[in-house]
Amino acid sequence: MLGKGILKGMGETARNFFGSYASEDRLVTVQYPEQRLPQIEAMRNFPFLVFDGTDPVQGLRCVACQICEKECPPKCIYIVKDSAKKPDYIGKLQFQPKVFDIDISVCMSCQICVEVCPFDAIKMNVEYELSSSDRFGSLLLNKQDLTRPNSYFHKIHPSEAAEVDGRLQAEKEKVQAKARLEAEAKAKAAAAPKPTPAPAPLTPASAPA
Ligand code: SF4
Numbered sequence: 001m002l003g004k005g006i007l008k009g010m011g012e013t014a015r016n017f018f019g020s021y022a023s024e025d026r027l028v029t030v031q032y033p034e035q036r037l038p039q040i041e042a043m044r045n046f047p048f049l050v051f052d053g054t055d056p057v058q059g060l061r062c063v064a065c066q067i068c069e070k071e072c073p074p075k076c077i078y079i080v081k082d083s084a085k086k087p088d089y090i091g092k093l094q095f096q097p098k099v100f101d102i103d104i105s106v107c108m109s110c111q112i113c114v115e116v117c118p119f120d121a122i123k124m125n126v127e128y129e130l131s132s133s134d135r136f137g138s139l140l141l142n143k144q145d146l147t148r149p150n151s152y153f154h155k156i157h158p159s160e161a162a163e164v165d166g167r168l169q170a171e172k173e174k175v176q177a178k179a180r181l182e183a184e185a186k187a188k189a190a191a192a193p194k195p196t197p198a199p200a201p202l203t204p205a206s207a208p209a
């Protein structure tokens with residue numbers, strides 16, 4: 001029947017409207033900002049940069065590969081690579097961003113930057129009270145504004161953060177095991193007895209007369 005969906009939707013609205021006088025479960029809105037709905041884990045707003053440990057510079061996971069900058073549809077990420085390198089979570093020397101800006105007045109929260117990052121360095125934040133009349137002072141976020149510790153990532157997206165930690169730890173153990181095997185093989189080769197060199201063949205000059 002034509003309009004069946006509209007009637008069904010209006011019926012649900014009416015049920016909630018009249019039902020809200022009898023049951024609080026039918027109250028589908030809250031009196032914001034005095035009341036707030038609990039945040040769900042899948043919520044996302046704008047990206048942030050994750051760092052491990054306590055030092056936001058040394059622990060920053062981003063290696064300034066600029067993949068997110070290239071893939072961002074509205075081009076609201078701006079990165080400048082620092083020439084100085086620092087070790088990553090497995091001890092490998094990597095580049096780092098000197099500048100990492102995101103213009104959140106342009107960002108459309110699509111999460112593509114998160115999907116393409118090979119280093120789990122950028123994740124979606126849940127902060128939403130960001131309105132401001134200062135367009136450039138408040139909505140153009142720089143590296144310092146964007147960095148958050150891994151503990152924050154665990155607080156807002158516990159399942160995803162635990163999965164990432166497990167994956168990074170497994171990779172670290174794999175690299176450490178490989179390095180151990182290589183070191184053992186080197187030590188074994190160094191300790192092995194050297195073959196005695198064969199005596200040099202006699203030349204006419206050195207041969208006894
Ligand atoms: S969420 Fe989308 S629009 Fe926003 S910075 Fe990431 S890729 Fe760009």
Ligand code: SF4
Nearest residue numbers: 062063065066068117
């Ligand atoms: S956030 Fe990820 S994809 Fe973007 S530059 Fe850093 S490491 Fe590369």
